[in-house]
Amino acid sequence: MRKINAIIIHHSASHWGDGPEIVRWHTAPRPKGNGWKVPGYHVVIGNQYPNYSSYSARKPVAGADGKVYRLVSEETVANGCYGANAHSLHVCLIGNIDLTEPTAQQYLKLWDLVKHWVTKYSLDYTANVHGHGEMVRRLMNAGKPNAGPKSCPGKFFGYTGSLIQSSGEVYEKLTNAWLRIKGVPQV
Ligand SMILES: [Zn+2]
Helix, strand or coil: CCCCCEEEEECCCCCCCCCHHHHHHHHHCCCCCCCCCCCCCCEECCCCCHHHHHHHHCCCCCCCCCCEEEEECCCCCCCCCCCCCCCCEEEEEEECCCCCCHHHHHHHHHHHHHHHHHHCCCCCHHHHHEEEEHHHHHHCCCCCCCCCCCCCCCCCCCCCCCCCCCCHHHHHHHHHHHHCCCCCCCC
């Protein structure tokens, strides 16, 4: 089993999308995509708009909100954070979370996934679970060149004004031990 020491959380910075769309954006040749060999994330968690037509019509698609897409095996090194991929797992929430909050279903599925990975790989919530922007800052503070998106997974991630209140222990740990103590940007 690959050694894992970081779970890195992202947003797509798009209003819509799904797993296959993310794979296209990351692996299609430039200029259509990023031209990467491997997509950036192991897992994508959808919002209510899996494609452009549903978003442009503001018509939520049944079953899309909180849908979990596995893009690559956990044994595969994905491409989500330059300089920190070899021992990382990446998960991305669909949405521009600099502008809107994740959905309640996305939080629930994210908490489930993070809890699963923390247990499976014997990790610690405070030491091993990071936002992408937080990881970029850590790398830069360590003198490593990096220029990643500093707000990822978005300014509204962990917004305490209207977070759901009933997802139990993992939610408490993440909101208390991680979002607050570690200073993930709050609005
Ligand atoms: Zn990111």
